[in-house]
Amino acid sequence: xxxxxxxxxxxxxxxxxxxxxxxxxxxxxxxxxxxxxxxxxxxxxxxxxxxxxxxxxxxxxxxxxxxxxxxxxxxxxxxxxxxxxxxxxxxxxxxxxxxxxxxxxxxxxxxxxxxxxxxxxxxxxxxx
Numbered sequence: 001x002x003x004x005x006x007x008x009x010x011x012x013x014x015x016x017x018x019x020x021x022x023x024x025x026x027x028x029x030x031x032x033x034x035x036x037x038x039x040x041x042x043x044x045x046x047x048x049x050x051x052x053x054x055x056x057x058x059x060x061x062x063x064x065x066x067x068x069x070x071x072x073x074x075x076x077x078x079x080x081x082x083x084x085x086x087x088x089x090x091x092x093x094x095x096x097x098x099x100x101x102x103x104x105x106x107x108x109x110x111x112x113x114x115x116x117x118x119x120x121x122x123x124x125x126x127x128x
Contacts, residue, residue: 002043006042006054006058007057007061009038010059010062010065013031013034013038013062014068014069015065027122028126029119031062031122032119035058035118036111039100039111040104042054048102052098055094055097055101056094059094059097062093063090064090067082070085092122095121096121096122
């Protein structure tokens with residue numbers, strides 16, 4: 001049950017974040033904060049390996065639903081860029097989910113470090 005809720009939240013989060021991201025202009029902070037929230041609710045008793053696999057899967061799901069929002073702008077940047085973005089964004093979200101997961105594996109304070117590192121990666125990904 002808990003895994004199903006995590007999957008649904010990862011799938012729907014980009015849709016709920018779209019408007020606040022447009023208003024505040026800090027998608028890298030908002031999206032990484034949601035990831036910290038999701039990681040903090042991983043089922044107890046999972047090994048680090050299973051947590052990282054779950055984080056990778058949630059990152060892919062998160063990025064796929066985010067891409068739905070970019071489909072509305074497909075005409076402005078073209079199909080080739082869409083597929084390039086699909087792959088690169090999927091890897092970035094999986095990487096940042098993994099960083100947050102690994103950093104918070106031993107204790108919750110590590111989630112803060114993971115959040116900062118993931119936010120910086122996301123920021124540089126978006127701007128360079």
